[in-house]
Amino acid sequence: MSTLITPRTLSGFRDYLPEVMLAREKVLDKARHVYRSYGFTPIDTPAAEALEILLGKGGDESDKLVYRVRSARSEKEEMGLRFDLTVPFARFAAQYISELGTPFKRYAMGPVWRGERPGHGRYREFWQCDFDTIGTTSNAADIETALVISDLFAAIGFERFEVRINNRLLLNGLLELYGLADRGVPLLRSLDKLPKIGRDKVIEEMVKEAAVTAEQAGRVLDLAETTGTNEEVLNRVEGFFTATPNAKAAEGIRRLRELLEVGAAVGIPDGRFRIDLSICRGLDYYTGMIYETFLTDLPGIGSVCSGGRYDNLASLYTKQVLPGVGASLGLDRLVAAMEELEHPLLTGQKTPAEVLVVQFDSSRLADYQRAASRLREVGIPVEVYPDAKKVGQQLAYAEKRGFKLAVIAGTTEFEKGVWNVKALAKREETAVTDAELVERISELLRPNWV
Amino acid sequence: MSTLITPRTLSGFRDYLPEVMLAREKVLDKARHVYRSYGFTPIDTPAAEALEILLGKGGDESDKLVYRVRSARSEKEEMGLRFDLTVPFARFAAQYISELGTPFKRYAMGPVWRGERPGHGRYREFWQCDFDTIGTTSNAADIETALVISDLFAAIGFERFEVRINNRLLLNGLLELYGLADRGVPLLRSLDKLPKIGRDKVIEEMVKEAAVTAEQAGRVLDLAETTGTNEEVLNRVEGFFTATPNAKAAEGIRRLRELLEVGAAVGIPDGRFRIDLSICRGLDYYTGMIYETFLTDLPGIGSVCSGGRYDNLASLYTKQVLPGVGASLGLDRLVAAMEELEHPLLTGQKTPAEVLVVQFDSSRLADYQRAASRLREVGIPVEVYPDAKKVGQQLAYAEKRGFKLAVIAGTTEFEKGVWNVKALAKREETAVTDAELVERISELLRPNWV
Structure with a gap:
């Protein structure tokens, strides 16, 4: 009799048993339904891409996360597993956009793989559910992105959640005002650490990393930390620019105001959209509206749906400029939160039959x-x-x-x-x-x- | 200005554009609905498994199909991409069956990867949609498998299709009768080639590979080629065993008769289930009922949903004997057939919005x-x-x-x-x-x- 092989999953990978899988399928089904209800169409791309498509997107550290795939038939082709759905979408858009035409609205749902050290709630395989509108700079698409996020969480059965919204144009306007337009990237990276390290440390880091004065750093933080009702925040920010009007900031404010107006007109409950000038998502990829979504009863798990507007999706693969806006639902983080909150979609049933x-x-x-x-x-x-x-x-x-x-x-x-x-x-x-x-x-x- | 990277998919991999993806999602949705309507519950396993789980399942040739995965952080773990959903399910069952209990009915849908030479309709990444009932030897589960297949294709919108059904016990009975019980595997492998090479060549090969006489090989083919209505076929096969009753063959005939009876009772249309003693699916893995599904208007593409009964799912990983029965829908082959047949689910729409x-x-x-x-x-x-x-x-x-x-x-x-x-x-x-x-x-x- 031969020895048994121990059945196990690899470190950082996991199985989904019926109860959790039933909940996952419900969430995916709701997401699919909401994305479709706004005219987003499904597409799919392979798990594996050529390495040249995947590498060099975020420096050496990021490249190390990419799993290499090799055929045992020892082919030369250099392949890797996708680490997100954005890079494959950029490649896809470059390849087919002339056939598809613009504007193009797509959603994609599937696993992505990152060779990170596994930890509490951090896996090497996890699902993303992305939706994007490309080929338009219109604020209508930015507004719709916020409406989709709101409908999505309502459809999943959440009442207590908040979509926090910012617009990079405000910060960019402020930097122009102070002649610091070229310091955007390091300033954003420091600002992104605000919830973790606090105001003083952020100012310290800005002075060091972005070569600004403590006073200038303070002004950036004053902007980011502006609080109050949505209208109060926007009015105060306008105040920053009364003396020296700035076109970027004015456009950012106009876009945020219009988002709130349309939201109210279609019946989005008060308080669901919250202007929060501190969110910035670290990445210099985003150039306009920024979205993060927090569950009121479990803010500590972080944003469960995030995204923003970008100037050019596929510049690595095509000369065609493809501006767009979109967001990504983190399925695994959300389902983990639903388990913790004993969400009604987790019925305790282990069968779909009644x-x-x-x-x-x-x-x-x-x-x-x-x-x-x-x-x-x-x-x-x-x-x-x-x-x-x-x-x-x-x-x-x-x-x-x-x-x-x-x-x-x-x-x-x-x-x-x-x-x-x-x-x-x-x-x-x-x-x-x-x-x-x-x-x-x-x-x-x-x-x-x- | 930097050089553009040519956007492309790897050889054997492909993208799904909106029109085809909308059809794929509809088929997946119908499959999910039908599987659930019988109480099959969803599970999911990772794309990557330890190599020791994946290798050695079908000899060296099969091992060469397994894609190897490696982390750039140069970890020791030997990983590969799953090449089907059965091996991961066997590993899963061994790992959780004491927690899940038996009988256990699951479905799983997802991509699998095989490093084969790509060709017309043959890709290196393709989807399988499997359903299985394990932990029972009951004919009720075998019958239900056929009902599920029938409901599945009806739900997708097919009227003209046929589920061809055989039971290995008939052949095993015949081999016992002739004292050839130990030649089952090579005989099956030759028999599997019948549609391709014809009766004479199969007999030739059986004589050579299974060390049987031409007359014995002829008897095996007489059984396999028995034609007529379902009742005629079963009566003729009974005739083979009148002189020397055989318990295996009798059980096979009983099981097939009961399947036809229950099918008729629940209103499966005449002609949808067809007893076809020539189908055998080559693999020695199957031990009882065998299923293949053919589209009447496109038989040439082969079976679009196949499966059968097996004696022991997870013998490599656990001592617990897990008999079962199941089948697998080949999503990509089916959608290709639907395109060729201009199936109404392919609406020509490129948007889910109306x-x-x-x-x-x-x-x-x-x-x-x-x-x-x-x-x-x-x-x-x-x-x-x-x-x-x-x-x-x-x-x-x-x-x-x-x-x-x-x-x-x-x-x-x-x-x-x-x-x-x-x-x-x-x-x-x-x-x-x-x-x-x-x-x-x-x-x-x-x-x-x-």
Whole structure:
């Protein structure tokens, strides 16, 4: 007898068991539905790309995260696994945009891989769910991005969440005002650390890394830390530029104001969009609107959906300038948060089926499958137990998995033309005629349907 | 200015553009729905597994197909990309079955990777959609597998397809009868070539490879080539064993008969299940029922959903014996067939949205998004054009993507409180009051709804 191989997952990789997977599929389904409802169309790209496509996007450290893939047939092709969905989308856009035309709105959902050290909540394989509008600089697309994020979390079943919004044009305007337009990148990198290291340390770092005076750094922080209602924040920021009007800042303010107006017009609840001039997402990739999304009851896990506007998506692959805006839902972080918050989409069920048809008498399989088939026809998922084991054993199975109803019939019931329908949680059993089976089970499962 | 990188996909890999991706998502959605309707629950496993899990499953040739994955941080871990969903499921089952309990019904959908030479319709990355029932030897699970396949293709919108079914027990019974039980594997491998090389060559090969006489090989082929109605085939096969009853063959016949009976009882159309004793799927992995699925109008592409019963899923990883039955939908082959057959799920649309709201006047964005929002609330997907370009340009965009309706309003319409609703195919335009907008658009899009 040969030795057994220990079944295991690789470090940083994981399996999804039924309960969590059912929740993941629900979230993906909601995301797909919301993205589509705004006219975003699905696309897909391969897991593997040529290394030249993947490398050099964020320096040596970033390149080290890219998994190399090699065929055992020892081909020369240098391949790697994608580390996000943005780089493949940039490559895709360059390749097909003349065929697709602009504006082009796409969503993509799938796993990405990063060879990082695994840690609490940090995996080497995780899912992203991105949506982007490219080929337009219009604020209409920026506004829509915020509406999509709001609809997305509402569809998943969240009420208590906040989309924090900023616009880089404000900071850029301020830097122009102080003649610091060329220090944007190091200033943003320092500013991004504000929640972690606090104002004083950020100023210290700005002075050191961006060669600004402490006073100038202070002004940047004054802008970032402006607080109040959305209207108060915008009014105060306008105040920064009263003496010396600045076109960039004015455009940033106009865009934020219009976002709030349209949001209110379509009925986005008060407080859902919050102007927060401190969010900046570190990356110099973003050039306009910035979005982060926080769950009110679990702010500590960080943003669960982030994005922004960029000037040019695919400059590495095409001369065609493709400005755009988009955001990415972090599926794994969100599902982890939902587990922690005991979100109602995590039902505790381990099966998508609601009804178990008990196999009491194996010679009656046709009757059991026929009853199941009638229920499936009206959209009720039904499992028929595969073996004619003891009824108690089959009911224990049903309870463990989270079925709602069990349907049982043996010789006596078949003679009478009835089914015993058992509500598993209440342990109530009623006899239902065969003709009434579908109607009665529908009523039991959907008591609130009219 | 730096040189552009040529955007391209790797040889054997491909992108999915909107039109095909929309069809793929519909097929995946139908498959998910049908699998769930029978109580199969989703699970997911990583793309990468330890090499020791992946290698040695089908000899050296098979091992060469496995893509090796390596972290640039030069870790020792030997990893590979999964080449199917069965090996990861076996590993998964061994790891969690005591927690999950049996019977366990799962589905899994995702890409798999094989470093094969790419060719017409053969890619290095392709999707599988598997469902399996493990932990039972019951014929109820075998029968259900056939019902699932039938429901699956009906749900995708096929009427003309055939599930061909065999049971290995018949052949095993015949081999016992002739004292050839130990020649099963080479005989199956030769038999599998029947459609390609014909009867005479198969007999020749059987004589050579399985060390049987030409007469014995002829008997095996007589069994495999038995034709007629399902009942005729089963009666003739019974005839093979009249003189010397054989328990295996009798069980095989009983199982096939019961499958046909239950199929008829649940209303599977005549001719959908066809007993075909020539299908054997080469692999010695299968031990009982065998399934292949052919599209009547495109039989040449081969089976689009195949599977069978196996004695022990995870013997490499656990001592627990896990018999089971399942099948796998080949998504890419099916979608290719659908394209060739101009299947109605391939609508020619390049957008999931049905309505385009034209942006006539950029200062009215709130009105456009509010109208869109009201339509989305009743489940109608709506895109708002991001820029206030010329109306003709926006309508050309809508026609190219396959939108059904365009909704237009400028100053005059806003003054009158109406929207112009344009049916793009018919080029008919009607004015609709703002209050009636949702109702009228619903009617236009769903004329057959009551």
